[in-house]
Amino acid sequence: MVEQRVRWGILATGGIAATFAADLVDLPDAEVVAVASRSQASADAFAERFGIGRAYGDWESLAADEDIDVVYVATPHSAHRAAAGLCLEAGRNVLCEKPFTLNLREAEELVALARDRGRFLMEAMWMYCNPMVRRLKALVDDGAIGEVRSVSADFGIAGPFPASHRLRDPAQGGGALLDLGVYPVSFAQLLLGEPSDITARAALSDEGVDLQTGAVLSWESGALASVHCSIVGGTATAASVTGSQGRIDIPHGFFFPDHFVLHRDGRDPEKFLADSADGPRTSMRHEAIEVMRALRAGETESPLVPLDGTLAVMRTLDAIRDRIGVRYPGE
Numbered sequence: 051m052v053e054q055r056v057r058w059g060i061l062a063t064g065g066i067a068a069t070f071a072a073d074l075v076d077l078p079d080a081e082v083v084a085v086a087s088r089s090q091a092s093a094d095a096f097a098e099r100f101g102i103g104r105a106y107g108d109w110e111s112l113a114a115d116e117d118i119d120v121v122y123v124a125t126p127h128s129a130h131r132a133a134a135g136l137c138l139e140a141g142r143n144v145l146c147e148k149p150f151t152l153n154l155r156e157a158e159e160l161v162a163l164a165r166d167r168g169r170f171l172m173e174a175m176w177m178y179c180n181p182m183v184r185r186l187k188a189l190v191d192d193g194a195i196g197e198v199r200s201v202s203a204d205f206g207i208a209g210p211f212p213a214s215h216r217l218r219d220p221a222q223g224g225g226a227l228l229d230l231g232v233y234p235v236s237f238a239q240l241l242l243g244e245p246s247d248i249t250a251r252a253a254l255s256d257e258g259v260d261l262q263t264g265a266v267l268s269w270e271s272g273a274l275a276s277v278h279c280s281i282v283g284g285t286a287t288a289a290s291v292t293g294s295q296g297r298i299d300i301p302h303g304f305f306f307p308d309h310f311v312l313h314r315d316g317r318d319p320e321k322f323l324a325d326s327a328d329g330p331r332t333s334m335r336h337e338a339i340e341v342m343r344a345l346r347a348g349e350t351e352s353p354l355v356p357l358d359g360t361l362a363v364m365r366t367l368d369a370i371r372d373r374i375g376v377r378y379p380g381e
């Protein structure tokens with residue numbers, strides 16, 4: 051059983067690792083006790099910046115550190131399988147950044163490993179832990195808009211990104227779909243489950259990653275989701291869920307909303323506002339809180355971000371990549 055204060059290790063020292071470390075500072079029951087990097091100098095600099103006690107210049111030392119309750123894996127997705135696998139093999143619990151892995155095969159390997167070892171594993175799909183997204187899902191599940199007929203969601207950023215950037219590097223799982231498209235896909239599947247059919251189109255870069263992708267997911271019920279992602283244009287990054295008796299609109303930043311609007315047929319629109327007590331809307335604290343709750347409860351999976359849901363999203367991402375012709379080295 052995990053003690054009152056959860057001891058975190060952070061694996062990698064890039065952009066999101068720094069954001070996560072800064073957000074953990076706000077949680078009195080969390081402590082980052084160790085960090086690992088491919089280089090000792092980066093580990094030392096990160097440790098100094100965030101006041102972390104142990105800095106390792108390799109991943110193995112972090113994985114072998116028994117005085118860590120959970121490791122947060124924040125490498126590019128091309129390295130998630132190796133990094134998370136190493137930690138699970140060594141007996142660590144793992145929170146792994148999104149997209150969970152490069153493809154379904156790698157995801158299945160990690161899930162099998164965690165289940166075999168009885169370790170906690172969760173995709174860092176922070177949107178699923180966001181209080182406003184949870185509220186929206188509860189409303190939909192309660193029938194506030196009737197039966198869900200369609201979902202639309204998009205996530206696009208303008209860039210431009212140089213060819214050297216990880217978003218354009220096939221070796222690092224570059225492209226819009228895995229980095230950004232995972233949000234609209236995960237949002238649609240949160241509300242409708244796994245689709246039964248998928249079509250997609252994309253514009254590819256010279257390097258062979260997707261600059262932008264549009265996909266239509268469909269379900270046996272007749273429900274449809276249209277999802278779009280881009281690294282060559284800043285989109286509204288909004289979402290809308292339409293049901294047989296109404297609609298919910300979430301404006302810019304649908305995966306960390308400050309408000310959304312419920313339109314029930316025949317009634318005035320209702321605006322739902324985020325609670326300021328939940329902290330800044332961009333905070334990753336809610337996924338960390340969920341991990342710590344699950345660890346203290348002795349759970350090996352989070353009901354908010356279940357591994358079968360992660361696998362279903364990876365299956366959809368694989369299918370979309372199949373339709374648009376994006377393959378990564380080694381696939």
Ligand SMILES: NC(=O)c1ccc[n+]([C@@H]2O[C@H](COP(=O)([O-])OP(=O)(O)OC[C@H]3O[C@@H](n4cnc5c(N)ncnc54)[C@H](OP(=O)(O)O)[C@@H]3O)[C@@H](O)[C@H]2O)c1
Nearest residue numbers: 062063064065066087088092124125126127129147148149
């Ligand atoms: N949840 C979110 O909101 C969010 C936001 C942004 C990104 N992400 C996800 O987080 C992951 C990292 O993104 P990021 O923006 O933080 O990337 P980043 O700034 O490039 O940092 C990634 C870090 O991973 C390590 N790394 C770099 N290349 C590597 C390689 N080839 N193999 C192994 N490790 C490597 C490096 O750390 P060392 O030098 O210390 O080894 C690097 O600083 C991605 O999967 C991304 O999709 C999530």
